[in-house]
Amino acid sequence: MNPTFRSLPSRCAGALACGVFLGLLPGPQSAHAVPPPFAIQGPGVNAGDFRITVFASGISFPLGMVKLSDGSILVAISDGTSFWSGSVGRLLRLVDADGNGVADGAGTVLYTGLTGGQTSLRHYGNLFFVTGQGVGRPITILRAGATPASALTLVGKISINYPSGSWMHPHSALNLRPTPGHPESCDLFFQLGSDQNFAKTTRTATLSSSTITGATGTLQGESIYKLTITDNGTSVVASALTRVAKGLRNAAGFAFHPVTGDLYLEDNGIDGLVDVNEPLSADELNVVPAAQIDDGTVPDFGFPTNYTAYDTGVLVGGGGVQPLMAFQPVPDGLLDSESEGPNDIAFAPPGFPPGLDNGIFVGFHGKWALGGLLNEENPLVFADLRSKTYFQFVGNKEPGIGHLDGLMSTDDSLFLADLTATGSTENSNKAGVIYQIKSLVSRLAYRTSHGVPELTWPAGVLQQADDLSGQWGDVQGATSPYPVGVDPARVTRFYRTRN
Structure with a gap:
């Protein structure tokens, strides 16, 4: 099944500035099947x-x-x-x-x-x-x-x-x-x-x-x-x-x-x-x-x-x-x-x-x-x-x-x-x-750990493409956190997750 996606503002720093961009994210999954045992609350909490x-x-x-x-x-x-x-x-x-x-x-x-x-x-x-x-x-x-x-x-x-x-x-x-x-x-x-x-x-x-x-x-x-x-x-x-x-x-x-x-x-x-x-x-x-x-x-x-x-x-x-x-x-x-x-x-x-x-x-x-x-x-x-x-x-x-x-x-x-x-x-x-x-929100995120750029995500399969209109392919063996290196032969890379 094709996943649905929503855009993520690009956050690039250090080595990632040469053209590694974070891409798109899947939207929320299904909601509660039964009423929750207690309520949650707070500013911006959905x-x-x-x-x-x-x-x-x-x-x-x-x-x-x-x-x-x-x-x-x-x-x-x-x-x-x-x-x-x-x-x-x-x-x-x-x-x-x-x-x-x-x-x-x-x-x-x-x-x-x-x-x-x-x-x-x-x-x-x-x-x-x-x-x-x-x-x-x-x-x-x-x-x-x-x-x-x-x-x-x-x-x-x-x-x-x-x-x-x-x-x-x-x-x-x-x-x-x-x-x-x-x-x-x-x-x-x-x-x-x-x-x-x-x-x-x-x-x-x-x-x-x-x-x-x-x-x-x-x-x-x-x-x-x-x-x-x-x-x-x-x-x-x-x-x-x-x-x-x-x-x-x-x-x-x-x-x-x-x-x-x-x-x-x-x-x-x-x-x-x-x-x-x-x-x-x-x-x-x-x-x-x-x-x-x-x-x-x-x-x-x-x-x-x-x-x-x-x-x-x-x-x-x-x-x-x-x-x-x-x-x-x-x-x-x-x-x-x-x-x-x-x-x-x-x-x-x-x-x-x-x-x-x-x-x-x-x-x-x-x-x-x-x-x-x-x-x-x-x-x-x-x-x-x-x-x-x-x-x-x-x-x-x-x-x-x-x-x-x-x-x-x-x-x-x-x-x-x-x-x-x-x-x-x-x-x-x-x-x-x-x-x-x-x-229920699958979210691809960027961070730097001990100077190494990493992607993290809670669930799903990491995918990569050279441009948004191109073909997306699974990143074989990728698990969260995933270190992101710089490939001089590839000016731009986009990432997303699929369910």
Whole structure:
């Protein structure tokens, strides 16, 4: 079938200026077959550009998610009636073979025996990294099997050991990047937040492992750390524990920019000193430039004495690295609409429509144990990195949503894990839900990655022609991202995608 096309403004720079032009794009696909489970909103947002489905339901406390090589989804769950106690952590593989946005069946467990309260899952090469929140929940490293459907095997565990007494914001988040210049290694990033609501953390924790050499060191609170992990095929070795950032109350969600490698992170605002539901300071979105991660400096984001006051926007202290954005209530008629307690962030899928393709989605937990209309602080926010503005993409007035605490982006979809639709983490067995928001707009885009021009597209086959009236041919073997070189023998080239 011949695809339909719409024009794309040409964006050429650097080597592409000699005559490589971006061409035409297919239009939107079919709209929803069934009503979506919730509404989306915001400036320029067209609900018809998306398919929103309940990807999986009846799951116990889903949170961390990764996409496997065959397109299936691996999710960390905590089986039991309580997220915090008595549950068993498992890694569940969900398959959507027909691509209809709904997982086929209940899924298959690829690993079990983890402690409950699992909060983060990441993947690099043949290794999987999973952790829970706080004491007794180590960072567990697992190895992939022969196929995406194969069981995972244990490689080792890294423990974070806390001093006696409570620690308000223990470790809970992970992320990974390739170690610069060492493709056999990856850098594991994790956070250790403040031990109190509104005071400097003076105590320390320690890192240790009985199975992974080199996983040792002292950890200061209010920080993000990185640890290099080298895979030897049958075992791993850790090295170079490094403090990456400080002055952070609780950076429980962070992600790397897919092009620049900059580390973006959220930080949780200070709870109200009189009413904990009315924060003293605003939640934040911050960034550590890629070059600064490895240059030996440790940026200080200012907690506890420097912050942006909630609601008023007054800058207190004025020291430290200032945030990219401080999340304030959004005007909404007579009452402002609140967004409180960010838990996870994810970069927008590259296949999302223009206006939603250059930013970060932020999932807000909201009120601790409430869901639906009782939790008026739990939206999904889109933060636009071009304009440095934000809006609620999924509002905080959805009756069926509890806490959109887990986010994962693919080329054309954003997956959302609702930890528990009832809002309660104590009596909500199998109340978790995973949603898929899939773009129906196939969009060819241009970018430069490490100085190399690339084309990206979420779906379809890349085609090429010498002119718009000429014959279009498939670019054999082309996958997204596709590097675009300059051919002196061909003055002009046009590109498009077909379904």
